[in-house]
Amino acid sequence: MQSSLFSRFRFRRMLGPLMGLALIVLLVAIWYLTSQSGSPAKIHVDNAVSQNFHAGPPWRYGRADARFTLVLYADLECPYCKSYYPLLRAWIDRNPETNLQWHHLPLPMHEPAASRQAQLAECAGEVDGHAAFWQAVTWIYQQTRSDGAGIPENVQYPSLTPAMQACIDSTRTEAIIQAQANEGSREGVAATPTLKLSDNQSGRTLVLPGPVEGDALLSALDLLSIDGDTDQGRNTGTPATGSSTEPR
Incomplete structure (x- = not known):
């Protein structure tokens, strides 16, 4: 007892x-x-922001009805893009009149890692939409060693699904990546990061090379706003011509 x-x-x-x-x-x-960057909870929150964009690339982040679109020409192995990307995302969050659009521009010096990672991001977007694409980009920049060194072989994307793996194995996203790279070359973009700011109201654009600070981006918005409104005032009843203000 x-x-x-x-x-x-x-x-x-x-x-x-x-x-x-x-x-x-x-x-x-x-x-x-x-x-985890690919967790269902975070995907749900980001989808609440990007749910109104059309399905498929080009991938966008922010408000679908924003007046301005900021196109980011980027390489997933570019160390400057890696440090600039989170700052640009935060700037978009603070300035809802602008949304962000991704444009692949893998540089030859960073191959084949740059294109492999672009394919991973594209497949994430193909399977789960805009939010999943941006989560993949965030994870890649967090994990990559940059400058073409890539992601360590023992590190696997945490949200890799059988559907994503099938997409990667099919290599069907290679055509999307190559088409965007070719388009960037035709527009004279040879370095990353490069930004193209577009006024969706007037059709005017402005190319800004290099990582651009927030104050300079706001000045660019003001410039496009003034020029766009002036053009519309001069062309009452006539669609905007979409003339470019791109510097050379």
């Missing part, structure tokens, strides 16, 4: 620490799952 009472007492004494340990493990597991 005494031995039985002692066993029950010892069990109760151990029960408290065990329950505390189990709670800690549960909280760590919840934090890990919700912190």
